[in-house]
Amino acid sequence: MTSATGKSRRLRIHPLRWNRAGFTLVELLSVVAIMAIVMAALGYAVSNMGDPAPQVAAAQVASGLSLARQYAVAKNLETRFLICNLDGSSGSGLPPESWRYWSIIQTNRGTGKWTMLKEWEKLPAGVVFLNLEAGKYATRQGNPITGAKLGEAFAPIFGADDVSDGAEWQHIQSSANGLTVEVAGKSFTLGNTACVGYRGVGEAVKGDGSTLGGAGGMTMEMAIRVASGVATADNKIILKSTNNYYYIETDRQGRVRVRSPESFKN
16 A cells, blocks of 8 residues: 555554453452352242142142032032041041041931042141131131140140140031941941031031031031141151141131131231
8 A cells, every 4th residue: 555655554454352351359259249148048038938738738628628518508418528537437438547638528318328529638748637626717826836746746636726635626526426428339437537517508517426407516617727747657647847837717607718827927
């Protein structure tokens, strides 16, 4: 290339040069610190979530109670939501373990026997039925479970928030004692089996013997509690937590709701 003065000039093209420095030590330490804070926060959140299985079980039981009430209203016949505890029950058609299964039965008018409308349904792994309480729909307290030591087996024949009180549970158990249930050509006789009953008009009731809707029956608010735990071979349970539980409540009209421990803090 020739300039106006006649001197030749060469066009020089220089390659691009990246002159970017790496991360400084301060920047690297800042990133590591931020990641540590985020991981710690996530770990804390996960650890406080608890086992989700009791919540799933509560939804399952709530659906079961609603279904039992629907069966009662649809056919205008007494229906019961059973909790299997195998206490004195006998015959074929029973589930293999206590405190983990539920079903729905309905009376056969005039025959004295009951038909299983819903075969035994198993709770999610790691969840057991803890207790069945009468009353206190609006005044129930969400206190941690007391009277039971974690890791020790015990028979959940109790009421209220304390495992030492068996009056309420035992009274409700009597309502299904001696009933004969037929299912798929098999039959079994219930012992002291806990249950929630429904009349044909949809009311939740408890009773004595087979007189659920008769003179021995009365409308009653009731609540089933499921908790984190496992069943043992001798009809007992072992709790894994004293505050990871859910209540499934029904009022006198048969309406169902689920309550967690957190709901009692409001």
